[in-house]
Amino acid sequence: MEIEKEKSIFNAIESGLLESVQAVSAAEGPSVFSLRDDKGYTPAHWACYRGHEEIVRFILDNNGPIDKPSNNELGAHPIHWACVNGHVAIVDILLQAGVSANVVDNKGCTPIIMAAQYGHIVLVSFLMGKGAKPQMGDEDGNGVLHWAVFYGHMELMRYLIHCGLNPKEINKYGQSALHLACINSNFQAVQELHVKHELDINKEDKDGKTPLMLASANHNTVMVDYLHKQIKKKKFFSKIDLISLAFNTLGSGRKPVLFFMINFLCWGYPMYVGLCLPYTWSDFPLLHVVFLFFNIVLWICLFHVSTTDPGYLPRNVPEYDMAIKQLVICSDKTVGQNLLCTLCHTCRLVKPLRSKHCRVCNRCIKVFDHHCPYIYNCVGYKNRGSFALFTTSVSIVLAISFKLSIHTVNNYLEWNWLYKFYVLLMGFYAFSAFGLFVLAIYNAAINVTTNESLAFKKYAYMQDKFGRVKRPFDQGVVNNLLDFFHLRNLIEEDSLDQITVT
Numbered sequence: 001m002e003i004e005k006e007k008s009i010f011n012a013i014e015s016g017l018l019e020s021v022q023a024v025s026a027a028e029g030p031s032v033f034s035l036r037d038d039k040g041y042t043p044a045h046w047a048c049y050r051g052h053e054e055i056v057r058f059i060l061d062n063n064g065p066i067d068k069p070s071n072n073e074l075g076a077h078p079i080h081w082a083c084v085n086g087h088v089a090i091v092d093i094l095l096q097a098g099v100s101a102n103v104v105d106n107k108g109c110t111p112i113i114m115a116a117q118y119g120h121i122v123l124v125s126f127l128m129g130k131g132a133k134p135q136m137g138d139e140d141g142n143g144v145l146h147w148a149v150f151y152g153h154m155e156l157m158r159y160l161i162h163c164g165l166n167p168k169e170i171n172k173y174g175q176s177a178l179h180l181a182c183i184n185s186n187f188q189a190v191q192e193l194h195v196k197h198e199l200d201i202n203k204e205d206k207d208g209k210t211p212l213m214l215a216s217a218n219h220n221t222v223m224v225d226y227l228h229k230q231i232k233k234k235k236f237f238s239k240i241d242l243i244s245l246a247f248n249t250l251g252s253g254r255k256p257v258l259f260f261m262i263n264f265l266c267w268g269y270p271m272y273v274g275l276c277l278p279y280t281w282s283d284f285p286l287l288h289v290v291f292l293f294f295n296i297v298l299w300i301c302l303f304h305v306s307t308t309d310p311g312y313l314p315r316n317v318p319e320y321d322m323a324i325k326q327l328v329i330c331s332d333k334t335v336g337q338n339l340l341c342t343l344c345h346t347c348r349l350v351k352p353l354r355s356k357h358c359r360v361c362n363r364c365i366k367v368f369d370h371h372c373p374y375i376y377n378c379v380g381y382k383n384r385g386s387f388a389l390f391t392t393s394v395s396i397v398l399a400i401s402f403k404l405s406i407h408t409v410n411n412y413l414e415w416n417w418l419y420k421f422y423v424l425l426m427g428f429y430a431f432s433a434f435g436l437f438v439l440a441i442y443n444a445a446i447n448v449t450t451n452e453s454l455a456f457k458k459y460a461y462m463q464d465k466f467g468r469v470k471r472p473f474d475q476g477v478v479n480n481l482l483d484f485f486h487l488r489n490l491i492e493e494d495s496l497d498q499i500t501v502t
């Protein structure tokens, strides 16, 4: 009798007809929803798996179990099964009924991991919007990004990295996404992870295996050749990459700020006061006045630009919840990744055009330009003017220092190794600062941010139909500069925020 009941409810669910399920429930009573099939799954598992929304609601209305794990070694919950097939609407019903977005099966898999394994990008985004923790790993420490890479879901991989997931994160075996891409011969992922995201191709996992060894074990000759070439290239560039030696080694913390301060306060100013000023004051009195004036401007701008709000966008806005709700009626095929990329799951907001989430500040910034390590702040809509003045004053100060130091040594001192080093370093800083200054002013004049100019391929609005860079905000040099320094009414620019990227 029990077997008959079991057969009829599972058959009714398989048919997908609510009437059939209602008939079985009326005949046998709502206890049929607590039955298990021969593999230990409940009717809710199958209704979720097949995406029968009405049936799931009916089970709920009859107080049937909708969150019981299967009675087998997997221990999957119905929500995991809904995720296998990417049924966003079903997941929404379950979450509204109180099912946890982070419930785990016996292998430690969360619903979002399941959605990632099957490449359901909309569902992944929806779950993040509903409080799923994408950084939670399964029992082996593999998170959503590991699984997306392992199964070759490239769009999802890019989306997860865009959302702030760290591709360098390792699992319990010490393997990053790059190791997994090599294990599963995902060549495109290997290229992107290495070139764009700088994952180390020589990094060993806990068994001492590098990505190259894992690719070799798979006999993937194309990938092995590629990795060999990259290793050779890396050896060559590591010998000559002085710029990254000078800057990247400083890291992204407060060290660059300290580096800037130490250079100015510990040897820049002492050299100026001790050597340049006494010898050259009478030669160039006006130049010294200009130098002192721009030093004052420099420190005021530095203080302002590093302590002011660069244009933080308000968090937890209702538009975000509305956008997440909208995802219920979207599918992986109908939704563009650009639309998903406008959602910031960290700030819980819909990003306006030209804004971006800064991973260091952990906030979305209006008209994001870049995160500057030397001011330990973002440069954006509100502080870009002070930043431009800051780079201008730094360039002028360094250029004058360079000229004065050469003049001092040439005319009043003997060239020794210390002075040569000092002048060379001063020259290097002066030219670097001048380059940054020219770039900042040029970008302001054409109304393009540093972020847009470096990553225009990421933004549909920055490209014409042939994929070439375009300047959609350019209103002529004068108007652009007036807007940049907030000297003109910005009605036009604000209205551009409303444009949806497609």
Ligand SMILES: [Zn+2]
Pocket: 344, 345, 346, 347, 348, 356, 357, 358, 362, 363, 364
């Ligand atoms: Zn954000």
Ligand SMILES: [Zn+2]
Pocket: 358, 359, 360, 361, 362, 370, 371, 372, 377, 378, 379
């Ligand atoms: Zn920042």
